[in-house]
Amino acid sequence: MQSTLALNIPHGSVARSAYRIAWIDVVAGVRAVDIWGRLGWRETKRRYRRTAFGPFWTTVGLALFVTTLGLVWANLWHRDPKAYLPYLTSGMVCWVMFSTICLDGCVTFILAEKLLRQLRISYTLLACANVWRNGILFFHNLTIYVLICLYAGLPVTWATLLAIPGFALFFLNAVWITMLLGAVCARFRDVQQLCGTLLQISLFLTPIFWSPDQLTGRTALLAAINPLYYLIAVIREPLLGQAPPPSHWLIVILMAIIGWTLTIQMLTKFRPRIVYWL
Numbered sequence: 001m002q003s004t005l006a007l008n009i010p011h012g013s014v015a016r017s018a019y020r021i022a023w024i025d026v027v028a029g030v031r032a033v034d035i036w037g038r039l040g041w042r043e044t045k046r047r048y049r050r051t052a053f054g055p056f057w058t059t060v061g062l063a064l065f066v067t068t069l070g071l072v073w074a075n076l077w078h079r080d081p082k083a084y085l086p087y088l089t090s091g092m093v094c095w096v097m098f099s100t101i102c103l104d105g106c107v108t109f110i111l112a113e114k115l116l117r118q119l120r121i122s123y124t125l126l127a128c129a130n131v132w133r134n135g136i137l138f139f140h141n142l143t144i145y146v147l148i149c150l151y152a153g154l155p156v157t158w159a160t161l162l163a164i165p166g167f168a169l170f171f172l173n174a175v176w177i178t179m180l181l182g183a184v185c186a187r188f189r190d191v192q193q194l195c196g197t198l199l200q201i202s203l204f205l206t207p208i209f210w211s212p213d214q215l216t217g218r219t220a221l222l223a224a225i226n227p228l229y230y231l232i233a234v235i236r237e238p239l240l241g242q243a244p245p246p247s248h249w250l251i252v253i254l255m256a257i258i259g260w261t262l263t264i265q266m267l268t269k270f271r272p273r274i275v276y277w278l
Contacts, residue, residue: 022267026260029124030175036125040132058096058137063144066092073209082152089148090236091208097138098174098231099199104130105178106185106192113278123267123274127178131171145239157241166234166244169252173231176259183266186277202228227255 029036066089074084108130115121148154185191205222212223223229230251237244 018271019264019268022264022271025122025267025271026124026264029122029126029128032122032125032128036129036132039126039129040136043129043133044136059140059144062092062096062141063147066144066148069209085148086145086152086154086240087211087236088209089145090239091232093138093141093145094170094232094235095203095206095208096141097134098170098228099203100137101131101134101174101178102181102195102199103192104134105181106195108178108182109186109274110182110278116275116278123179123182123271124175127175127182130178131174134174135171155241159241159243160238162243163235163238166238169249169256170231170235172256173252173259176256176263179263180259180266183270183274186274202226206232208232227251231255 066085070085070088071081073079073088074081077084105127108126109116109123112121112126181191181195185195206226206228207223212220212229215222230248233248234244234252237248
């Protein structure tokens with residue numbers, strides 16, 4: 001038997017109500033800084049419980065990777081290690097944060113199944129906790145870049161302060177990416193494996209190990225049409241003491257607008273179903 005509520009409410013009113021609930025989910029989740037902040041810290045501590053160095057194990061591994069690869073590739077490409085190592089390190093610390101956010105985002109809702117079944121909790125809150133947790137690891141890894149800068153004698157400029165709005169735009173995009181991946185992977189579990197494969201390929205198609213000025217002709221489009229390049233560049237270029245071009249900021253802002261529009265539409269249509277997909 002159909003409920004009286006469903007019979008009495010026009011379809012347009014139901015749609016407006018679902019749209020309003022989607023916005024409430026986003027706003028309430030972002031504003032709950034104290035909750036997702038604690039969740040991020042607690043998860044970080046849980047993952048590295050009973051280890052001597054905690055998240056710095058990831059930092060040590062990344063330091064060995066960028067140092068070894070940077071010295072070898074700088075020699076192969078006949079580039080000054082003091083110029084190439086800061087470029088490689090700044091790109092890798094940003095890429096590790098992005099790729100980990102995506103991979104963790106795929107299972108964000110799945111791992112919170114018990115919590116979502118028991119409580120009315122904001123999906124955006126869980127996404128923010130994921131981004132914050134990986135942001136903590138990013139700042140741990142940033143110590144590698146500081147040491148590389150001291151080795152290379154890279155100066156700090158006023159353009160370095162542009163890393164702050166760069167981080168803000170990156171995190172703004174990272175939250176909607178987490179929410180979309182979390183919802184899609186809750187419904188289609190194979191997407192998680194696909195995401196991991198695509199990230200491995202994207203690492204080599206994104207200017208992390210190489211710079212866009214090394215490409216000529218049509219191959220230069222690899223950087224120009226790659227949105228991940230701009231997402232990384234708004235953090236990397238300020239860290240290198242350079243101001244990103246206005247086009248970089250514009251593209252990342254457009255990514256946030258388009259991504260959040262899709263996320264709101266997803267929540268409007270599928271938010272009540274996500275818990276049944278888990």
